[in-house]
Amino acid sequence: MSAEIVALGEPLIEFNQTRGDDRRAYLQGFGGDTSNMAIAAARLGAHAGYITRIGDDAFGRMFLSLWKDERVDTGGVVVDRAAPTGVYFVTHGEQGHAFSYLRTGSAASRLSPAELPAEVIRNARVLHVSAISQAISASACDAVFAAMTMARDAGTKVSYDTNLRLSLWPLARAGATILASLGCCDWCLPSQDDARELFASNDRDVLIARCHAAGAPVVVLKCGREGCAVSNGKRTEMLRGHAVADVDATGAGDCFDGAYATRIVAGDDPFSAARYANAAAALATTGFGAVAPLPRDADVRALLATASA
Numbered sequence: 001m002s003a004e005i006v007a008l009g010e011p012l013i014e015f016n017q018t019r020g021d022d023r024r025a026y027l028q029g030f031g032g033d034t035s036n037m038a039i040a041a042a043r044l045g046a047h048a049g050y051i052t053r054i055g056d057d058a059f060g061r062m063f064l065s066l067w068k069d070e071r072v073d074t075g076g077v078v079v080d081r082a083a084p085t086g087v088y089f090v091t092h093g094e095q096g097h098a099f100s101y102l103r104t105g106s107a108a109s110r111l112s113p114a115e116l117p118a119e120v121i122r123n124a125r126v127l128h129v130s131a132i133s134q135a136i137s138a139s140a141c142d143a144v145f146a147a148m149t150m151a152r153d154a155g156t157k158v159s160y161d162t163n164l165r166l167s168l169w170p171l172a173r174a175g176a177t178i179l180a181s182l183g184c185c186d187w188c189l190p191s192q193d194d195a196r197e198l199f200a201s202n203d204r205d206v207l208i209a210r211c212h213a214a215g216a217p218v219v220v221l222k223c224g225r226e227g228c229a230v231s232n233g234k235r236t237e238m239l240r241g242h243a244v245a246d247v248d249a250t251g252a253g254d255c256f257d258g259a260y261a262t263r264i265v266a267g268d269d270p271f272s273a274a275r276y277a278n279a280a281a282a283l284a285t286t287g288f289g290a291v292a293p294l295p296r297d298a299d300v301r302a303l304l305a306t307a308s309a
Contacts, residue, residue, distance in 0.1 A: 002123035003049025003073040005041045005261050008147050009034030009133035010108035010140075011052055012101070013059045016090040016250065016289050029289035030066055031088060032108075033130050033163055036251045036290045039070045040258030044280065044297050046265060048258070049124070051076030051117060051147070053107040059085035060107070066291070076117040080107035090250055097250055101167070109137040113146035121147055122154035126261045130161040134177050135168035141177065148184040159261050160185035160216075161253070164194040171197065183215030187270065189257050192223045204229050208236060218270045220260065222253055222281070230274040237271055242282035242307060251290030256281035259300070279303045 011032035018025045030036075034050070041048040050072050054060035056079050063085065067074050086103035103109070111133070121127055127147060134141040148158050162178050175198055182188055188211055190198070195207040204221060208231045211219040221229040227241035259280035263273035280300045287293030 001047060003075075003120065004047045004125045004265055005038070005128065005258075006049045006051060006076065006120055006124040006126070007034040007038040007128040008051040008076075008111075008144065009130060010086060010103070010106060010136055011035040011050075011054060011063050012086040012088045012103065013062065014088060014090065014250075014290055016248065017092055018288065026089065027288055029291055030063065031251065031290040032086070033132050033161065033254045034128060035063070036254035036294070037128055037258040037261075038072050039067075039291055040255040040280070040284070040294045041262045042070050042072050043294050044259055044262045044300065046258075046262040047073070049073035049076060049120060051120060053078045053080045053083070053110055055079075055083055055085040055107045056081040057084055059087065076120045078115065080110060083107040083110055090248075092248070097248065099167075103136065106136070108133075109140055111137075111143040112139040113143050116143060116147055116150065118150060121150050121156060124151070124156050125265050126157045126159055127151040128159040128161070128257060128261060129181075130163040131174065131178050131181070132163045132165055132168070134181070135165060135174065145181075145184070148181070152184065157186040157264070158184060159257065160188045161257055162188065162190040162194045162198065163253070164197055166197070174198075179214045182211055185216055187218035187220060187260075188216040189220050189222060189253070189260065191253055192221055195221060205236070220270070220274050220277075222256055224249070228256070228274055228278050230271050232270055239275055239278050242279055242303060244282045244286050244303075246282070246285035248288045248293075249285045250288075251294070252281045252284045254290065255284035255294055276300060276304065279307070
């Protein structure tokens with residue numbers, strides 16, 4: 001059976017600073033926005049797959065084991081014997097969490113259009129990509145655009161997260177690439193912070209309108225603790241966030257993306273899918289790391305039931 005939701009991008013081994021007395025202590029985990037998305041979708045019941053390159057190293061083997069355990073199809077994964085698997089560190093302070101990366105020259109940065117697994121993309125119902133994958137190298141950026149074109153030609157829906165990382169590329173280049181990508185997707189999932197940077201506005205209606213103007217039919221603006229705003233171009237709805245015992249927001253947006261795609265594939269409309277994803281993302285903040293706290297479907301439904309009681 002082919003994966004119905006396929007993500008493309010870079011996986012990263014994560015070292016997340018714990019909040020105990022020893023600020024030098026880090027918890028090893030797994031990250032990479034699109035890998036997180038695929039795992040979130042799989043945990044929530046979707047048949048998910050991943051397209052990437054990993055190093056022929058201990059970290060790459062750890063990812064293969066993780067994806068196997070999480071039931072993420074690895075038919076689109078290539079082991080690169082000439083480049084390493086990337087790594088990042090998460091530190092926590094008064095301004096929230098901050099990221100430090102060791103990813104230059106990673107295996108995933110060597111993604112290229114020529115090596116894309118065409119059948120994996122064409123047989124999927126959703127392809128998920130993000131701006132981070134476009135930022136890590138010119139060839140990876142080309143691969144993302146080629147994958148989106150391949151998906152659209154095959155009738156596969158394209159999910160796009162703007163995931164703006166200005167440490168990877170300048171705003172002007174990021175903005176031009178993201179605007180072009182918005183015209184290639186079926187729905188986009190920008191964070192409110194990303195959209196503010198891209199469109200120089202604090203007005204949510206303006207941010208949503210700019211995404212629609214760039215070509216995105218459906219816009220889901222992720223607003224952190226405040227929830228999310230959903231628009232299909234005719235109707236906009238603000239969905240409130242959930243009060244949870246949050247400790248680490250790493251990967252919450254990726255969880256949202258995976259949950260949203262899972263519910264769209266299940267037949268939900270954009271508003272119902274976003275309501276579910278909103279609850280899933282809240283639960284993803286209740287533990288440390290990008291992957292460990294990703295919820296199961298029963299957890300999400302329990303939170304939704306509590307919220308509606």
